[in-house]
Amino acid sequence: MEKRKRLLLLHRVLRGRRKVLQRILTLDPQLDNLLHSPFHELMIHYQLPKSFAITLSQELQDETHLTSLEQDMKTYCTLTCFDEAYPAALRHIPDPPIVLYAAGNIDILDRMPAISVVGTRQPTKAAAEKVAHFLDPLAAAGWTIVSGMAKGIDSMAHHSAIRGNGNTIAVLGGGLRQVYPRSNQELFDKLAVRQLVLSEYFPDQPPRQYHFPERNRIISGLGFCTLVVEAKKHSGTMHTVMHALEQGRDVFAIPGDPLEDRTAGCHQMISEGAGIIFEPGQLIDEWEHNKSKWIHFI
Structure with a gap:
């Protein structure tokens, strides 16, 4: 063998x-x-x-x-740390996944730039407009949008990529046969055909609560930066932000209503040094500024 x-x-x-x-x-x-x-x-x-x-x-x-x-x-396609096709962006992160199972178009892993998008599962009414404002132009420009296929911001991010005929990667907290949340089965089916779904868990492995913080390091690792759309203080989104910083990735946050609890985490990040973002052009400029370093890095 x-x-x-x-x-x-x-x-x-x-x-x-x-x-x-x-x-x-x-x-x-x-x-x-x-x-x-x-x-x-x-x-x-x-x-x-x-x-x-x-x-x-x-x-x-x-x-x-x-x-x-x-x-x-x-x-499914299987990727291991022994393989040349293993994602270059993940080889150098702390604690890289040793095995990945994939459904969909594996070529998307090589398409740059890629941006990691995270946020609350219970977004505000303004969230859909924020996602469209920032991500639709990036998707239309051929960017890859990486997220976790959770309810809320994650799902909006994937739909933005589909809407803009762009690329998107979903990183799951369970096996590929254990779609969670079940309400996203239709989204999973779309991504598994035309886009890409990844999991470091074998296909029949059910999701566990601790899997989601684990998989967040893969979400942040695949992007050259992480964009936080909306987040509460002390939310699961903060796990992804911590992974991104540990991996040397920049973090950007969208400001929101100062009276809204679901954007308080973004304001906290900005106060602690995260980039504040108002226009998608800022992210495009950031990529152009870091492109040569990133390509050399991976």
């Missing part, structure tokens, strides 16, 4: 336990000891507790995992 397939199998068996997966890869980059070693050798090779090594050995030998993996590899 080729090493990328061994990695996909291990990823599935571990159910996304990235720290364990990273440690095993560090100790055994080719995963040569993975499939045919008894549990006590797995303990030694990978520094695992006995009970965990026993379970891992049993799971790796379970043919149902391999059968499901082979079916998923026929259904």
Whole structure:
């Protein structure tokens, strides 16, 4: 079995336990000891507790995992850290995803510029107009809009890209067969055909609450900057902003009504140094200013 397939199998068996997966890869980059070693050798090779090594050995030998993996590899595109096609923008971020499953047009990953767009799931009445004002011109200019397919701002961002015949990437907090929220099934179906949907979870893995902060690092990592449309203070959007800053990406926020709780997070970000944005042309100028550095970076 080729090493990328061994990695996909291990990823599935571990159910996304990235720290364990990273440690095993560090100790055994080719995963040569993975499939045919008894549990006590797995303990030694990978520094695992006995009970965990026993379970891992049993799971790796379970043919149902391999059968499901082979079916998923026929259904979806798989990207691993071993592959040349792995997204260049993600290779250099802290804690990059080791495995990605993709549905749709994988070529979109190479289309620049890409901007990450995030915000509240409960937007104001003005949010749709804000999204159209900022993102419709970018989509029409061929930009790629990256978001998380959640309710609210995320969904608006994807629809803006579709409306402008642009490109969009949705990064999910669960597997590709576990669409969440269910109300976005129709949107998912559109993106999975003409656009691109990504997940670092295997296709049948259900979304968990902690998955969404995890996937936010992928959303921010794929864009040259992050745009916050609307956000409350202490919201989940702040996780994406923190990831963006950790990754060396610029953050921009749209100002709003000072009396509106759902834009208070944007004002907080601006007061702490985020760029304040009034026109899409500012983002275009920002890309032109950083384009050579970004292309060299990736």
